[in-house]
Amino acid sequence: MKRDIFQAVADPTRRAILVLISSSALTPNAIAEQFQTTRQAVSKHIKILNECDLLEEKKLGREIYYQLKIDKMKEIDQWLEQFKKIWEQRFSQLDQVLLNLKSKENEN
Amino acid sequence: MKTDLLMNFSVDKENKRVNVKREFNAPLSNVWSAWTEAAILDLWWAPAPLKSETKSMEFKEGGRRLYAMIGPEGAQGWSTFDYTSISPKTNFKYTSTFCDAEGNPNSAFGSSFWDVSFTEQGDSTIVDIVITRDSFEELEKIIEMGFKQGFTSAMEGLDKILVEK
Numbered sequence: 001m002k003r004d005i006f007q008a009v010a011d012p013t014r015r016a017i018l019v020l021i022s023s024s025a026l027t028p029n030a031i032a033e034q035f036q037t038t039r040q041a042v043s044k045h046i047k048i049l050n051e052c053d054l055l056e057e058k059k060l061g062r063e064i065y066y067q068l069k070i071d072k073m074k075e076i077d078q079w080l081e082q083f084k085k086i087w088e089q090r091f092s093q094l095d096q097v098l099l100n101l102k103s104k105e106n107e108n
Numbered sequence: 109m110k111t112d113l114l115m116n117f118s119v120d121k122e123n124k125r126v127n128v129k130r131e132f133n134a135p136l137s138n139v140w141s142a143w144t145e146a147a148i149l150d151l152w153w154a155p156a157p158l159k160s161e162t163k164s165m166e167f168k169e170g171g172r173r174l175y176a177m178i179g180p181e182g183a184q185g186w187s188t189f190d191y192t193s194i195s196p197k198t199n200f201k202y203t204s205t206f207c208d209a210e211g212n213p214n215s216a217f218g219s220s221f222w223d224v225s226f227t228e229q230g231d232s233t234i235v236d237i238v239i240t241r242d243s244f245e246e247l248e249k250i251i252e253m254g255f256k257q258g259f260t261s262a263m264e265g266l267d268k269i270l271v272e273k
Contacts, residue, residue, distance in 0.1 A: 083126075084117045086155050087115075087117060087128050087130075088115065089155040089156070090152060090153065090154075090155050091115065091130050091132075093151070093152035093155070093156065094132065094142060094152040095113075095132065095133065096152070097142055097148060097151045097152045098132055098133070098134035098138055098139065098142060099133075099134075101134070101138045101141070101142070101148075102134060102138065105138075
C-alpha cells in the first residue's frame with residue numbers, strides 16, 4: 001500500500017519517532033520504550049512510516065533496526081518549495097495586472 | 109515604485125494549513141477587483157503557461173465560480189469555488205473543490221477552505237490568505253496535474269528569452 005507522505009508527519013507520535021530514528025538506528029522495542037503508549041500502538045506507527053517509505057530497515061542478528069531515510073523527508077521540503085514558487089509566479093502575474101489597471105485609470 | 113514587496117509563506121503541517129501573505133503595490137479597490145472579477149482573475153490566477161478560464165462566476169454569498177486550468181497541450185483541470193462569506197473590500201471565504209466540466213465534484217479529493225483578507229497600508233494593499241484542507245493529497249494532485257511541468261517550462265521560456273537578449 002502506497003501512502004501519502006503527509007500522513008507520516010500528521011501524527012505527533014510519528015513525528016517523535018522520525019526525530020528519534022533520524023540520529024540513530026533503533027529496534028522497535030527501543031522505540032516503544034520512549035513512549036507511554038502500548039507496543040502495539042508504536043508498531044502500528046512504524047508500519048505506517050514503513051508504508052510511507054520513510055524507513056530504512058537493517059537486520060542485525062535477530063533484531064530489526066529502523067533508521068530514517070533522510071532523502072524522503074527532503075522530498076516534502078522540495079515539494080513545498082514548488083508550491084511556494086507557484087504562488088510567487090501567480091503574484092508576479094497579479095503585480096502586472098494591477099500595474100495595467102493603474103495605467104488604464106490614469107488614461108481615463 | 110516599491111520592489112521589495114512583502115511575501116510570507118508558511119505551512120502548518122499539523123493543522124493542514126497554509127498561510128500566504130503578500131503586499132501589492134496598488135490601491136485596495138483594484139486588488140479586490142483582481143480577486144473577485146472573473147475577467148481579471150483569469151489574467152493572473154493560472155501560473156503561465158497554464159491558462160485560467162472561468163466558465164461561470166457569481167460573486168455573492170452562496171454563489172459559485174466554475175473554472176478550468178488549461179495546460180499548453182489542452183489538458184483541463186476543473187474546479188469550483190463556492191463563496192460562503194463576503195465582506196466587501198475586507199474579506200471573502202470560499203470552498204475550493206476539484207470537479208468535472210459541469211461542476212460535479214471529484215469525490216476522490218477533499219475540498220480546501222480559503223479565507224482571504226485585504227488590508228490597505230499606505231499606498232499598498234496586504235492580502236492574507238489562509239488555506240485549510242482535509243488532506244494534503246489535494247495539493248499533491250495540483251502539482252501532479254501539471255503545475256510542476258508548467259512551471260518548469262515557464263522557466264525554460266524565460267531562459268530562452270534571456271539567451272536571445
